[in-house]
Amino acid sequence: MRAAIYHRGEFEVGDFPLPPLQAGQMRVRPIANGICGTDLSAWAHTDDFLAAAVETGQELYRFDAKQPVVFGHEFTAEVAELGPGADEFSVGQKLFVLPAVFDDSGAMHGIGFSNSYPGGMSTEAVVMAIMHVPLDGVDPVLAATLEPIATGTNGARRTGLSAGGTALVTGAGPVGLGAVVEFAAAGASTVVVSDPSAKRREIALAYGATVAVDPREKDPVEVWRDLVPAGSRLHVVEASGAPGLLTGLLGSVPPYTVIAVVGGATERESLRPISAVMKNISVVFASGPAHGEIRYEAVWRAYEHLREGRYDPALMVTAYTGLAGAQKAFEALRPRDGATDQVKILILPDLDTDELLTAEQAGYGPAPATHT
Numbered sequence: 001m002r003a004a005i006y007h008r009g010e011f012e013v014g015d016f017p018l019p020p021l022q023a024g025q026m027r028v029r030p031i032a033n034g035i036c037g038t039d040l041s042a043w044a045h046t047d048d049f050l051a052a053a054v055e056t057g058q059e060l061y062r063f064d065a066k067q068p069v070v071f072g073h074e075f076t077a078e079v080a081e082l083g084p085g086a087d088e089f090s091v092g093q094k095l096f097v098l099p100a101v102f103d104d105s106g107a108m109h110g111i112g113f114s115n116s117y118p119g120g121m122s123t124e125a126v127v128m129a130i131m132h133v134p135l136d137g138v139d140p141v142l143a144a145t146l147e148p149i150a151t152g153t154n155g156a157r158r159t160g161l162s163a164g165g166t167a168l169v170t171g172a173g174p175v176g177l178g179a180v181v182e183f184a185a186a187g188a189s190t191v192v193v194s195d196p197s198a199k200r201r202e203i204a205l206a207y208g209a210t211v212a213v214d215p216r217e218k219d220p221v222e223v224w225r226d227l228v229p230a231g232s233r234l235h236v237v238e239a240s241g242a243p244g245l246l247t248g249l250l251g252s253v254p255p256y257t258v259i260a261v262v263g264g265a266t267e268r269e270s271l272r273p274i275s276a277v278m279k280n281i282s283v284v285f286a287s288g289p290a291h292g293e294i295r296y297e298a299v300w301r302a303y304e305h306l307r308e309g310r311y312d313p314a315l316m317v318t319a320y321t322g323l324a325g326a327q328k329a330f331e332a333l334r335p336r337d338g339a340t341d342q343v344k345i346l347i348l349p350d351l352d353t354d355e356l357l358t359a360e361q362a363g364y365g366p367a368p369a370t371h372t
Contacts, residue, residue: 003122028077033120060110073112074147075120086129152178154298163187171240184208324354
């Protein structure tokens with residue numbers, strides 16, 4: 001099958017072997033694949049990314065950097081073939097894919113971070129035949145935004161905010177935007193968003209933020225203080241992954257703040273724990289299902305947000321490209337001078353181009369007007 005293959009710092013379209021279909025697996029055809037911040041870390045900071053996977057014993061994120069790999073773990077797909085014993089889904093059904101697979105030895109692989117199991121930047125992939133989200137009544141291309149919305153939703157939920165609470169989201173990339181959507185849906189009275197990109201701040205306002213600021217010009221914590229009653233508790237989702245930001249937050253937020261970290265920074269930070277102890281700050285690092293969850297509830301909550309129209313996914317998709325455009329897409333998503341106006345780029349395997357196209361240029365219809 002064809003794929004955007006990453007090897008030794010470059011992407012090239014070519015043939016990549018598809019593993020044989022085993023019991024309990026399915027072969028699928030990716031429809032749309034979103035480039036995730038985790039993909040960017042694995043690409044731009046490969047050694048640090050893999051070192052973190054080794055340190056934490058997370059096999060799902062380990063791959064041999066000397067061998068070719070096909071990225072892509074947030075994608076939608078159509079079921080093409082069912083393996084033995086696979087009966088939860090049917091051929092032709094469209095799904096949002098949960099990217100983990102067991103091989104015939106019982107070893108688990110992270111789809112998109114495995115040299116053996118290619119991810120969604122391909123024309124075919126092999127996945128498990130359970131746990132995916134059936135796409136009923138939603139656009140299967142734009143539904144590829146579900147993963148970052150789910151990650152942000154997960155972080156917001158982990159802060160414990162209830163109706164009337166106040167929040168801050170640092171970083172208005174796709175994950176931060178997911179946190180905004182969840183905070184707004186949960187009834188937050190004030191949601192401050194911080195991001196250097198004017199485009200991202202604009203989308204955050206459309207998704208329910210109260211105010212969006214450029215952290216190079218205004219301290220978002222001070223902006224929050226000016227908006228809320230004295231003594232309000234702050235709930236933070238750190239979605240930027242910016243170096244040093246977490247340490248800065250620990251110094252600036254008020255006592256009893258809850259911080260959920262979902263931005264996957266690869267660099268080490270130095271902090272003084274006693275400072276956080278004195279302020280009774282709670283910090284949680286959130287990724288994937290919470291302890292005890294049978295399924296990844298944040299994905300289903302994100303799917304609810306999509307079906308109920310709580311966010312317009314077309315606003316956050318700022319470009320479309322084909323497999324040949326992978327290199328340009330990854331480079332475009334890297335912040336320059338602290339900001340990028342790209343938000344979410346979708347790779348469509350059936351789109352024959354290496355250019356970054358607007359929705360209209362991609363034949364996907366005109367993009368809707370943004371918030372004013």
